[in-house]
Amino acid sequence: MAGRTGPRGEYAKTQRRREEILAAAFSVFGSGGFLNSTMSEIAKQAGITMPGLTYYFPTKAGLLAAVLDERDLDAVSHLEGRRGVELMRGLVEVAARDESDDRLTQLFTVLSAEATTQDHPAHEYFTVRYRLILDSVRRALEDAKEDGALDEGVNPVIAASMYAAVSDGFPLQRLYDVAPVSQATMITSFFSQLLTPLGRLQLVGGPADA
Amino acid sequence: MAGRTGPRGEYAKTQRRREEILAAAFSVFGSGGFLNSTMSEIAKQAGITMPGLTYYFPTKAGLLAAVLDERDLDAVSHLEGRRGVELMRGLVEVAARDESDDRLTQLFTVLSAEATTQDHPAHEYFTVRYRLILDSVRRALEDAKEDGALDEGVNPVIAASMYAAVSDGFPLQRLYDVAPVSQATMITSFFSQLLTPLGRLQLVGGPADA
Numbered sequence: 001m002a003g004r005t006g007p008r009g010e011y012a013k014t015q016r017r018r019e020e021i022l023a024a025a026f027s028v029f030g031s032g033g034f035l036n037s038t039m040s041e042i043a044k045q046a047g048i049t050m051p052g053l054t055y056y057f058p059t060k061a062g063l064l065a066a067v068l069d070e071r072d073l074d075a076v077s078h079l080e081g082r083r084g085v086e087l088m089r090g091l092v093e094v095a096a097r098d099e100s101d102d103r104l105t106q107l108f109t110v111l112s113a114e115a116t117t118q119d120h121p122a123h124e125y126f127t128v129r130y131r132l133i134l135d136s137v138r139r140a141l142e143d144a145k146e147d148g149a150l151d152e153g154v155n156p157v158i159a160a161s162m163y164a165a166v167s168d169g170f171p172l173q174r175l176y177d178v179a180p181v182s183q184a185t186m187i188t189s190f191f192s193q194l195l196t197p198l199g200r201l202q203l204v205g206g207p208a209d210a
Numbered sequence: 211m212a213g214r215t216g217p218r219g220e221y222a223k224t225q226r227r228r229e230e231i232l233a234a235a236f237s238v239f240g241s242g243g244f245l246n247s248t249m250s251e252i253a254k255q256a257g258i259t260m261p262g263l264t265y266y267f268p269t270k271a272g273l274l275a276a277v278l279d280e281r282d283l284d285a286v287s288h289l290e291g292r293r294g295v296e297l298m299r300g301l302v303e304v305a306a307r308d309e310s311d312d313r314l315t316q317l318f319t320v321l322s323a324e325a326t327t328q329d330h331p332a333h334e335y336f337t338v339r340y341r342l343i344l345d346s347v348r349r350a351l352e353d354a355k356e357d358g359a360l361d362e363g364v365n366p367v368i369a370a371s372m373y374a375a376v377s378d379g380f381p382l383q384r385l386y387d388v389a390p391v392s393q394a395t396m397i398t399s400f401f402s403q404l405l406t407p408l409g410r411l412q413l414v415g416g417p418a419d420a
């Protein structure tokens with residue numbers, strides 16, 4: 001619609017350039033971690049000069065934050081408005097989508113481990129992210145309990161934490177090429193063993209969904 | 211018994227020095243990963259000169275291998291000769307012992323993520339380690355099934371992989387200070403939900419043990 005040379009064209013070009021940089025940063029951070037990566041490596045991969053890169057992203061930490069935010073916005077919008085078993089199903093869907101991208105798996109695995117040191121620029125990001133995940137999955141499990149979809153004896157706090165552990169730990173087996181199933185199948189199995197037969201039907205999109 | 215200056219004294223001194231180096235490497239690798247660490251950092255931390263360090267360990271990769279082997283020998287000897295639920299209980303005990311050492315947790319978390327790239331010197335180590343873990347836990351679950359200690363419907367291959375995922379993923383929550391329970395409690399909860407009431411009794415060391 002907008003001409004290539006008008007303000008909309010400029011905006012589109014800026015956006016495209018920004019996305020190219022984020023894609024390059026994604027791949028560089030994902031293979032060597034954040035600490036090991038340099039801005040000039042990212043500029044090279046993005047096919048841009050260093051001044052060009054720092055025009056868009058003045059610091060490496062800011063670039064990292066943008067890469068992480070981009071990815072989360074996606075997942076959050078997919079899960080919005082869901083509760084109980086529906087939210088668990090949403091998590092399976094996000095897992096299915098994410099695992100098609102090996103670089104994403106690698107990025108989150110390497111960064112979340114690297115950022116465990118207090119002074120890493122993504123330490124706060126991962127701490128907040130964990131609190132959000134533990135909290136929303138715990139609530140989904142409590143809602144499932146109210147709906148009669150959760151097995152007796154499941155502790156929602158421990159089960160939410162176990163979900164996060166499976167979800168973070170399993171990608172390592174995929175990256176070492178020893179995983180017996182897909183990430184989506186693993187997350188489905190995990191939730192299934194917490195649910196009643198009714199809950200399991202809802203999880204795989206059975207009649208309760210119609 | 212042996213004199214300080216005799217061959218036994220020399221041997222003891224060499225052993226002590228070796229252990230000091232391994233402890234220093236442990237701590238340096240654990241805080242920044244392998245790629246980010248330097249031999250001179252390790253030498254400094256161990257209070258030894260660079261020639262002194264390379265006398266014991268000529269390469270950084272060799273030092274890493276020694277650090278990893280040292281730790282595994284310990285766990286393997288603790289689990290030897292166990293089967294079924296007894297082996298699961300052994301894994302809980304190893305978790306309880308390991309989690310008292312934050313540096314160990316940090317080391318394994320950072321290294322296993324960093325070594326997912328094919329050309330990392332510890333890539334083969336972790337691949338072999340995963341195969342061993344998946345295999346021995348699967349066998350323990352199959353044995354528990356024979357003993358009537360495993361719930362119907364548990365798939366030993368998937369459950370073994372889920373165990374490894376929980377065991378690798380949960381330490382991240384501890385390192386970000388958001389874990390609701392200890393690693394030993396988490397592993398106990400995990401196995402509990404796969405076991406029959408009889409199996410659960412064995413897991414916590416009840417009457418079946420006497």
